[in-house]
Amino acid sequence: RFGSHELKKQFLVPTIAGDFVACLGISEAGAGSDVSLLSWNVHSHLQTFLSENIVHVHGASIFCELSHTLFSSGIHVAKKIDKLGMRSSDTAQIFFEDVRVPCKNLIGEEGKGFTYQMLQFQEERLWGVATVLTPMETIIGETVDYTRQRKVFGQPVLHNQTVHFRLAELATEVELLRSLLHRAVALYVEGNDVTKFASMAKLKAGRLTREVTDSCLQFWGGMGFTSEVLVSRFYRDLRLMSIGGGTDETMLSIICKYMDILPRK
Numbered sequence: 001r002f003g004s005h006e007l008k009k010q011f012l013v014p015t016i017a018g019d020f021v022a023c024l025g026i027s028e029a030g031a032g033s034d035v036s037l038l039s040w041n042v043h044s045h046l047q048t049f050l051s052e053n054i055v056h057v058h059g060a061s062i063f064c065e066l067s068h069t070l071f072s073s074g075i076h077v078a079k080k081i082d083k084l085g086m087r088s089s090d091t092a093q094i095f096f097e098d099v100r101v102p103c104k105n106l107i108g109e110e111g112k113g114f115t116y117q118m119l120q121f122q123e124e125r126l127w128g129v130a131t132v133l134t135p136m137e138t139i140i141g142e143t144v145d146y147t148r149q150r151k152v153f154g155q156p157v158l159h160n161q162t163v164h165f166r167l168a169e170l171a172t173e174v175e176l177l178r179s180l181l182h183r184a185v186a187l188y189v190e191g192n193d194v195t196k197f198a199s200m201a202k203l204k205a206g207r208l209t210r211e212v213t214d215s216c217l218q219f220w221g222g223m224g225f226t227s228e229v230l231v232s233r234f235y236r237d238l239r240l241m242s243i244g245g246g247t248d249e250t251m252l253s254i255i256c257k258y259m260d261i262l263p264r265k
């Protein structure tokens with residue numbers, strides 16, 4: 001939104017085409033939920049950086065930091081971190097030392113990175129919600145199929161009311177989340193501040209993905225605990241929804257702020 005035409009052409013176009021892998025570095029060893037604690041800095045005259053981060057980065061060909069500058073060399077990737085889920089997207093600890101960035105790679109105005117990031121979070125959170133709707137639908141659908149054919153004590157698992165009622169309830173919750181997302185996006189497209197609704201939707205998505213994957217996995221019995229089925233992968237992967245892009249607790253704090261019920265420090 002704030003980058004020059006040249007930057008979009010150089011970085012955005014190949015990223016969208018899939019030729020570049022990009023990453024966004026916000027979290028630091030000492031700053032996660034509290035983004036204002038970020039320690040790293042840009043020295044515009046020297047054009048150098050020094051920082052330490054843990055981000056989605058291994059294998060990335062371009063890197064975008066909170067100062068909203070783009071650079072691609074002089075970065076030391078220290079350690080690829082093994083994770084519970086999201087294993088097809090690498091996460092690594094990285095260090096920057098004397099990384100030189102051409103001034104033309106600055107996105108927007110100098111000193112506005114934090115503001116831009118706060119704006120970007122709304123889009124990222126709405127996008128995050130949109131990305132979990134289909135996985136949840138898929139897993140409910142696959143669970144219906146599996147429990148319909150899996151017979152226990154002479155009848156399909158699905159025929160137990162506790163199973164089909166629970167699946168119906170989860171499907172209803174997914175539709176409610178979709179409605180909230182549509183409402184928030186419609187307001188956003190009209191130019192409104194949707195911080196509260198985006199935070200509510202992100203919070204609900206984090207909670208619901210945990211409920212859907214946990215409940216569905218249970219209905220698969222022992223098969224659900226294996227890596228042979230999709231439900232176990234979604235159980236691991238979607239757990240990130242309550243953490244990445246702002247934790248559930250961060251979402252609750254934002255909602256409280258908008259409701260004017262967050263105690264002032």
Ligand SMILES: Cc1cc2nc3c(=O)[nH]c(=O)nc-3n(C[C@H](O)[C@H](O)[C@H](O)COP(=O)(O)OP(=O)(O)OC[C@H]3O[C@@H](n4cnc5c(N)ncnc54)[C@H](O)[C@@H]3O)c2cc1C
Binds near residue numbers: 031
């Ligand atoms: C797989 C994965 C991918 C990631 N990708 C990226 C990426 O691409 N780019 C990037 O910049 N970062 C990335 N992150 C980092 C992610 O954004 C942070 O982990 C997240 O913001 C939380 O920060 P933290 O881990 O430092 O937790 P902390 O800030 O240390 O929080 C610890 C716990 O305290 C809770 N807490 C905080 N405040 C309160 C409060 N007021 N009340 C109650 N509880 C509270 C938090 O909710 C959390 O549960 C990724 C993380 C993971 C796991």
